[in-house]
Amino acid sequence: MGVATVTEMKQSVSVSGKKMFRTSLNNRHANEWPPTDVSSDLTVEVGTSSFALHKLLAQFPLVSRSGKIRRLVAEAKDAKLARLTLHATPGGAPAFELAAKFCYGVHVDITVANVAMLRCAARYLQMPDDFSDKNLELRAEAFRRDAVLPSIASSVAVLRTCEALLPAAEDVNLVARLIAAIANNVCKEQLASGLLSRLDHTGAQLKPAALDSPGEGDWWGKSVAGLGLDLFQRLLSAVKSKGLRQETVTRILINYAHNSLYGLMPCRDADKCGGVTDTDTDTDAVKKQRAVVETIVGLLPAQSKKSPVPMAFLSGLLRTAMALSASNICKADLEKRIGMQLEQAILEDILIATGSGEASTLYDTDVVARIFSVFLNLDEDKEEDGGGFDYDSPRSPKQSCIVKASKLLDSYLAEIALDSNLVPAKFISLAEILPDHARLVTDGIYRAVDIFLKARRHLFFFSLLFIPSIIIYYVLMLLP
Numbered sequence: 001m002g003v004a005t006v007t008e009m010k011q012s013v014s015v016s017g018k019k020m021f022r023t024s025l026n027n028r029h030a031n032e033w034p035p036t037d038v039s040s041d042l043t044v045e046v047g048t049s050s051f052a053l054h055k056l057l058a059q060f061p062l063v064s065r066s067g068k069i070r071r072l073v074a075e076a077k078d079a080k081l082a083r084l085t086l087h088a089t090p091g092g093a094p095a096f097e098l099a100a101k102f103c104y105g106v107h108v109d110i111t112v113a114n115v116a117m118l119r120c121a122a123r124y125l126q127m128p129d130d131f132s133d134k135n136l137e138l139r140a141e142a143f144r145r146d147a148v149l150p151s152i153a154s155s156v157a158v159l160r161t162c163e164a165l166l167p168a169a170e171d172v173n174l175v176a177r178l179i180a181a182i183a184n185n186v187c188k189e190q191l192a193s194g195l196l197s198r199l200d201h202t203g204a205q206l207k208p209a210a211l212d213s214p215g216e217g218d219w220w221g222k223s224v225a226g227l228g229l230d231l232f233q234r235l236l237s238a239v240k241s242k243g244l245r246q247e248t249v250t251r252i253l254i255n256y257a258h259n260s261l262y263g264l265m266p267c268r269d270a271d272k273c274g275g276v277t278d279t280d281t282d283t284d285a286v287k288k289q290r291a292v293v294e295t296i297v298g299l300l301p302a303q304s305k306k307s308p309v310p311m312a313f314l315s316g317l318l319r320t321a322m323a324l325s326a327s328n329i330c331k332a333d334l335e336k337r338i339g340m341q342l343e344q345a346i347l348e349d350i351l352i353a354t355g356s357g358e359a360s361t362l363y364d365t366d367v368v369a370r371i372f373s374v375f376l377n378l379d380e381d382k383e384e385d386g387g388g389f390d391y392d393s394p395r396s397p398k399q400s401c402i403v404k405a406s407k408l409l410d411s412y413l414a415e416i417a418l419d420s421n422l423v424p425a426k427f428i429s430l431a432e433i434l435p436d437h438a439r440l441v442t443d444g445i446y447r448a449v450d451i452f453l454k455a456r457r458h459l460f461f462f463s464l465l466f467i468p469s470i471i472i473y474y475v476l477m478l479l480p
Contacts, residue, residue: 042073044100045085049093051100055082065103065135067126090124090168091117099125102136110143112154116161119144120168144174149181152189156182156223159235163228175231183238190244224252225259229288232256233295246301247308253296254313260292261320290324293317297330305340305378314338315349322352322364335367339374343401347411361421365430368412372433375405402438409434410444417452427452 040052042062055063055073063070069084076082089096095117102108110118122128122137129138148154159178162169169175224232240249297317301307318334320326338345350371354364413431416422431445439445 041082042069043083044069044096045083045087046089046093046096047087049097051096053100061132062100062103065127065132066099067128067131069125071126086125088124090120090165095121096125099127099136102139110140112148112157113161115140115143115148116158116165116169116174119172119174120165123172124168144177149177150185152182152185153223155185159231160226163231175234179231179235179238182235183242183244186239187242187244190248222255225255227256229260229292229295233299236299240299249299249301250308250310250313253299254310257292257296257313257317261289286324289320290326293321293324293326294330297321297326297333300333300337303333303337303340305343307337307341309337309341311338311341311344311346311349314341315345315352318367319352322367335370336374339371340378342371342375342408343404345408347408347415350408350412351415361416361426362419363416365416365422365426369430369433372405372409372430376402376434399437402434403440406434406438406440407444410439410448413445413448414451417448418455420455424452424456 040054042053042055044051044053053062063073068086072084073082076084086096091114095114098108098114098118099121108118118136119140122135122140125136127136129135144158148158155178159175159182162175162178166175224235227235236249236252300309314334314337318331318338321331321334338349350368352364352367353362354360409430413427417427431448
């Protein structure tokens, strides 16, 4: 926290014969103080502000309330006039001013906006109850206990003020207690809301839980969206461990991503996506954004085909992760999630642009190949709807999903076919990634091959030497 020392400073502005408590930046509160004929004999500097105070005035017991000031005054070389610097006071001059007013007996309103800095300042200035009866530390603790912790909104508001008070807010265990209280209250509210909604029914039809509706939990996302990454991660981890619904967790993460990654995601149009260039991937701003993406991905609900995370959000996260050069673990996690939920995807979700470069393709086909591989390698035996169906049956849920995936892939092939930098081998490997029975209708692959060959007429006969039989069949069907 730093060590306060006795230093020389310019004499504070004062009025002779009058009690004075004024800062160099703010004199508007001077008339709130009770007058006294005792001149100031203690000057305290906090930041750019200075305070002219009294050491031993009985009716204004500054020294008797603050153990730190008492000790520093006792150590001062000049017994008549002490000048102290307390620049490390949590909350700065505003917090010290309120603490000093409290010592002088002036009424101080403890509020959601100032309780954190008063609690931290009370610890720094050594103002516990055992040092002086009904001291500032006790008052701040009582307000936190009675007025802050029972309310989710108040707790979140105080938590936000703690960010400017770190590490002092951690030292007094304020952050941990606020996070624990928020997590407990949120999950109690969720449980009560769910029970009440199910009791309110018509006939045998029960209403869904209140927090399952799209609008519920939105205030959550808005209230915590302004938190720094570290506190946000700790808070969301806490509420997840208490059983907060995955739908609510997802909405919170989406709100936080929109707030923290503004201009980068989400985006389904690869040509309109914001991002960073190769030249600015090491700036501080990009490093922070990269940390945000990796943290959000780590906080997503469990990977599942039935995950509540929207496909558009996953796609936007993957684009952003690639643009920011996020870790391979982060990108692989997103690819797996997209693959598991591939039946929800549309073409724009898998049109993921590559980095700049003369020889690079417009779209990253390797990412798409990995996504489809995840889809094809899903352990269907572990899925609730997967057992007991013939994989090749047109009515099988599995077959229905793979047919939908084949249409998506064929649309993707048609889109990338015009890319002059796309080599035939890449196109062929993507076309062959699905099993033969996946395409019940072959119009899509016909169209994709037609576009590819028309864009490369000079490669037509050469490509036939290397194209597998299934593609040759499609090509021959296109010939006049």
